[in-house]
Amino acid sequence: MYKLEKSDSPLYMxxxxxxxxxxxxxxxxxxxxxPSIRKMSSDYKISKTTVESAYSQLYxxxxxxxxxxxxxxxxxxIVQNFKSIPKKxxxxxxxxxxxxxxxxxxxxxxxxxxxxxxKLYNKAVCSINFGLYxxxxxxxxxxxxxxxxxxxxxAVICDEEQIVICSGFADSMFIISNIxxxxxSSIAIEYPGYKVVQEVFSLQNYKITxxxxxxNGIDLEKLKKSKDKxxxxxxxxxxxxxxxIPISKRIELINWACENDAYIIEDDxxxxxxxxxxxxxxxxxxxxxxxxxxxGTFSKxxxxxxxxxxxxxxxxxxxxxxxxxxxxxxxxxLDIQKTLELFIKEGYWDKHIRKMRTLNKKKHDLMKKAIKExxxxxxxxxxxxxxxxxxxxxxxxxxxxKLYMLLxxxxxxxxxxxxxxxxxxNTIYLGFGCFNENxxxxxxxxxxxxxxxxxxxTN
Amino acid sequence: MYKLEKSDSPLYMxxxxxxxxxxxxxxxxxxxxxPSIRKMSSDYKISKTTVESAYSQLYxxxxxxxxxxxxxxxxxxIVQNFKSIPKKxxxxxxxxxxxxxxxxxxxxxxxxxxxxxxKLYNKAVCSINFGLYxxxxxxxxxxxxxxxxxxxxxAVICDEEQIVICSGFADSMFIISNIxxxxxSSIAIEYPGYKVVQEVFSLQNYKITxxxxxxNGIDLEKLKKSKDKxxxxxxxxxxxxxxxIPISKRIELINWACENDAYIIEDDxxxxxxxxxxxxxxxxxxxxxxxxxxxGTFSKxxxxxxxxxxxxxxxxxxxxxxxxxxxxxxxxxLDIQKTLELFIKEGYWDKHIRKMRTLNKKKHDLMKKAIKExxxxxxxxxxxxxxxxxxxxxxxxxxxxKLYMLLxxxxxxxxxxxxxxxxxxNTIYLGFGCFNENxxxxxxxxxxxxxxxxxxxTN
Numbered sequence: 001m002y003k004l005e006k007s008d009s010p011l012y013m014x015x016x017x018x019x020x021x022x023x024x025x026x027x028x029x030x031x032x033x034x035p036s037i038r039k040m041s042s043d044y045k046i047s048k049t050t051v052e053s054a055y056s057q058l059y060x061x062x063x064x065x066x067x068x069x070x071x072x073x074x075x076x077x078i079v080q081n082f083k084s085i086p087k088k089x090x091x092x093x094x095x096x097x098x099x100x101x102x103x104x105x106x107x108x109x110x111x112x113x114x115x116x117x118x119k120l121y122n123k124a125v126c127s128i129n130f131g132l133y134x135x136x137x138x139x140x141x142x143x144x145x146x147x148x149x150x151x152x153x154x155a156v157i158c159d160e161e162q163i164v165i166c167s168g169f170a171d172s173m174f175i176i177s178n179i180x181x182x183x184x185s186s187i188a189i190e191y192p193g194y195k196v197v198q199e200v201f202s203l204q205n206y207k208i209t210x211x212x213x214x215x216n217g218i219d220l221e222k223l224k225k226s227k228d229k230x231x232x233x234x235x236x237x238x239x240x241x242x243x244x245i246p247i248s249k250r251i252e253l254i255n256w257a258c259e260n261d262a263y264i265i266e267d268d269x270x271x272x273x274x275x276x277x278x279x280x281x282x283x284x285x286x287x288x289x290x291x292x293x294x295x296g297t298f299s300k301x302x303x304x305x306x307x308x309x310x311x312x313x314x315x316x317x318x319x320x321x322x323x324x325x326x327x328x329x330x331x332x333x334l335d336i337q338k339t340l341e342l343f344i345k346e347g348y349w350d351k352h353i354r355k356m357r358t359l360n361k362k363k364h365d366l367m368k369k370a371i372k373e374x375x376x377x378x379x380x381x382x383x384x385x386x387x388x389x390x391x392x393x394x395x396x397x398x399x400x401x402k403l404y405m406l407l408x409x410x411x412x413x414x415x416x417x418x419x420x421x422x423x424x425x426n427t428i429y430l431g432f433g434c435f436n437e438n439x440x441x442x443x444x445x446x447x448x449x450x451x452x453x454x455x456x457x458t459n
Numbered sequence: 460m461y462k463l464e465k466s467d468s469p470l471y472m473x474x475x476x477x478x479x480x481x482x483x484x485x486x487x488x489x490x491x492x493x494p495s496i497r498k499m500s501s502d503y504k505i506s507k508t509t510v511e512s513a514y515s516q517l518y519x520x521x522x523x524x525x526x527x528x529x530x531x532x533x534x535x536x537i538v539q540n541f542k543s544i545p546k547k548x549x550x551x552x553x554x555x556x557x558x559x560x561x562x563x564x565x566x567x568x569x570x571x572x573x574x575x576x577x578k579l580y581n582k583a584v585c586s587i588n589f590g591l592y593x594x595x596x597x598x599x600x601x602x603x604x605x606x607x608x609x610x611x612x613x614a615v616i617c618d619e620e621q622i623v624i625c626s627g628f629a630d631s632m633f634i635i636s637n638i639x640x641x642x643x644s645s646i647a648i649e650y651p652g653y654k655v656v657q658e659v660f661s662l663q664n665y666k667i668t669x670x671x672x673x674x675n676g677i678d679l680e681k682l683k684k685s686k687d688k689x690x691x692x693x694x695x696x697x698x699x700x701x702x703x704i705p706i707s708k709r710i711e712l713i714n715w716a717c718e719n720d721a722y723i724i725e726d727d728x729x730x731x732x733x734x735x736x737x738x739x740x741x742x743x744x745x746x747x748x749x750x751x752x753x754x755g756t757f758s759k760x761x762x763x764x765x766x767x768x769x770x771x772x773x774x775x776x777x778x779x780x781x782x783x784x785x786x787x788x789x790x791x792x793l794d795i796q797k798t799l800e801l802f803i804k805e806g807y808w809d810k811h812i813r814k815m816r817t818l819n820k821k822k823h824d825l826m827k828k829a830i831k832e833x834x835x836x837x838x839x840x841x842x843x844x845x846x847x848x849x850x851x852x853x854x855x856x857x858x859x860x861k862l863y864m865l866l867x868x869x870x871x872x873x874x875x876x877x878x879x880x881x882x883x884x885n886t887i888y889l890g891f892g893c894f895n896e897n898x899x900x901x902x903x904x905x906x907x908x909x910x911x912x913x914x915x916x917t918n
Contacts, residue, residue: 118581
């Protein structure tokens with residue numbers, strides 16, 4: 001029996017939490033069937049949408065599976081012994097201005113709250129002593145705000161002493177690579193993955209092992225064989241495939257790290273923006289912050305121009321960090337940190353995230369509609385529903401060289417799923433990050449014109 | 460850092476709990492030394508009894524051991540499951556607020572032009588697209604302003620393509636160390652010198668050669684013998700001695716670099732602030748930009764809090780830089796860069812530099828006057844007339860341990876000329892960077908009181 005009551009937490013979240021706990025505590029066993037949505041709805045006198053939302057979240061996190069025509073089941077992969085759970089593209093190209101750039105990792109110009117930001121900046125300036133060097137680790141007040149936000153929003157378990165404010169993702173990786181230098185000389189990286197990781201760790205003389213992706217995330221057997229003690233993953237929203245590592249596999253991964261005294265770098269770059277499900281809780285929180293280094297950023301939701309990211313270190317790595325960094329490098333501009341602190345403290349950040357979720361969902365739907373309208377049956381949508389991109393596959397024979405040439409001529413840029421732009425798996429990303437709502441349809445229409453010209457004549 | 464606050468739990472219990480947690484979490488490792496009771500008591504402004512009680516409880520429970528005459532240590536038996544990272548031994552100290560801090564590399568709060576900066580910031584924000592990643596090398600418009608300023612003010616010969624905007628001095632050195640990684644595995648550094656250089660290059664696995672200083676700058680014979688191909692110098696205002704390399708020796712140094720295909724890193728951190736002479740033209744300009752990497756910063760004249768520095772690369776190194784950095788790391792916040800660009804462009808920077816020169820000269824003279832007035836014949840001024848500090852030598856026998864203890868007790872901080880604070884050459888720096896004009900005399904007076912108490916009785 002689930003207890004659903006009026007509270008600050010929405011009904012579907014209450015249901016989701018209680019079912020999840022039953023699965024974790026073996027009240028519901030692997031493969032056992034969940035009540036149908038209809039039955040749940042009538043038993044608890046709640047709407048079908050409420051049940052659907054709860055199931056959909058459990059599904060997204062991998063707790064349950066959906067079997068066509070027979071309903072929802074607890075995942076067969078669920079590790080029954082949940083002992084470790086505590087109770088609670090970088091295609092290397094010159095940045096060029098295209099008329100229509102389907103890149104995913106950008107934001108359209110109109111989303112940054114300039115007025116509020118300027119207002120807060122002026123306020124911040126008044127309180128700053130510009131004569132002193134800032135604390136490299138980051139301004140304490142900002143770290144406190146972040147710790148509280150991360151706990152609430154991403155189930156990250158940490159205090160401000162574990163947080164380091166960094167100048168963007170590469171800086172985050174640079175710091176981690178130096179902290180772990182004496183711990184490991186190699187790093188395993190999910191493949192395909194975000195190339196910057198490889199670049200930064202290579203620069204620090206790490207050997208790189210590529211671990212291929214299976215349907216449910218990285219190939220753990222290959223990881224075990226590699227003997228690596230350090231792995232980089234994007235568990236909540238794999239880059240670039242968009243997959244989520246389900247909870248059972250998350251636990252396997254954590255167990256691997258605990259058994260091998262290994263570290264997991266969890267890059268949680270855009271989870272807070274998830275719009276079809278509630279954001280999936282972090283890997284870091286499962287492990288009670290011992291073997292996971294958590295990495296986050298303000299680039300995806302607020303602005304890549306202000307250059308602020310952060311990492312959350314396991315407690316035992318904090319002193320190593322201090323030894324290496326505290327007195328030489330010194331960080332992010334204090335005025336930017338203070339402004340960001342006020343932005344979070346005064347509630348603008350939460351509001352902004354909510355706005356971005358709605359906006360991204362809207363843009364996603366507009367993009368999907370435009371693809372259907374203009375590209376019709378010539379493509380199949382392979383992945384949708386998360387992030388700032390839709391993955392499509394050609395259902396016709398495309399002369400890719402010709403397409404590329406035509407697009408370049410018309411100042412349109414698209415992205416392939418492989419690093420080398422070879423496009424040989426017939427799939428491409430259509431990202432909508434840098435378009436505003438009005439531009440999406442026009443951009444897809446312009447793209448479609450060239451697309452149809454590039455279809456191979458099969459006569 | 461421990462957090463001790465008014466609460467139901469007695470202070471000693473709070474301290475005990477937090478230290479215990481650090482030991483359990485391996486923040487404090489087996490055999491590591493705890494701060495002395497005296498230090499703890501003064502650092503946290505709590506009574507010695509409080510510290511003693513906390514230590515005594517930890518001792519009783521076996522967390523720590525007491526070694527006669529050397530202090531308290533974390534028990535060697537503490538189970539350490541984290542084995543692989545060796546501890547670096549450093550005598551680095553936590554940044555602390557002193558009542559009178561004679562540190563030279565800070566600015567007093569009143570020198571930063573907050574109003575103008577805020578105004579320009581608001582103007583800059585309007586022109587920025589916050590949705591895009593900034594150019595790692597730095598905003599082109601700022602680089603153009605800088606190139607023109609450097610040519611005019613420092614006789615640096617360069618165009619904007621050679622300039623890289625960096626996040627402070629250590630970041631500048633980090634970039635240089637990576638560019639030259641394949642060129643050299645060792646670096647010669649003037650000694651004594653700025654320790655951050657050694658730290659950054661060590662982190663990048665460079666071997667360090669210390670080149671001692673002669674009266675007129677580094678010992679060139681020793682440099683030649685070292686076979687190093689890379690040297691770091693501060694030719695216009697040696698840190699920390701304040702010496703200037705005369706032109707004849709500059710030419711010898713350049714000749715050495717040309718003959719050996721070597722590179723010179725010229726750290727020109729505060730030359731524009733010179734107030735007793737016109738600033739000495741850069742080394743870079745003599746060499747027509749072939750063998751010198753020029754490094755500058757906004758930390759000494761404008762603010763260390765905004766984190767902006769820059770390097771000027773010889774043309775042949777620009778492409779290596781691009782290969783390594785252009786696509787992974789991406790730089791300084793665009794809003795700060797744009798504000799700085801406007802600050803230079805609209806003439807505020809030139810005005811600010813002139814103001815700072817006058818102000819620093821005035822402060823210097825006030826400091827000199829105060830030293831004569833309060834310290835009288837007990838000291839001799841060894842170096843004056845440049846930078847933000849005056850170097851003095853004791854003409855009396857000082858009990859340095861006693862002095863240090865007295866100063867600490869009175870929240871006064873002074874700096875020795877050697878890295879290790881041993882003060883054994885009887886000289887100290889009295890920096891006036893962080894004082895405003897009214898504070899200088901009071902600070903020296905307060906210092907002098909303790910100074911005279913620490914004179915050894917020679918009867």
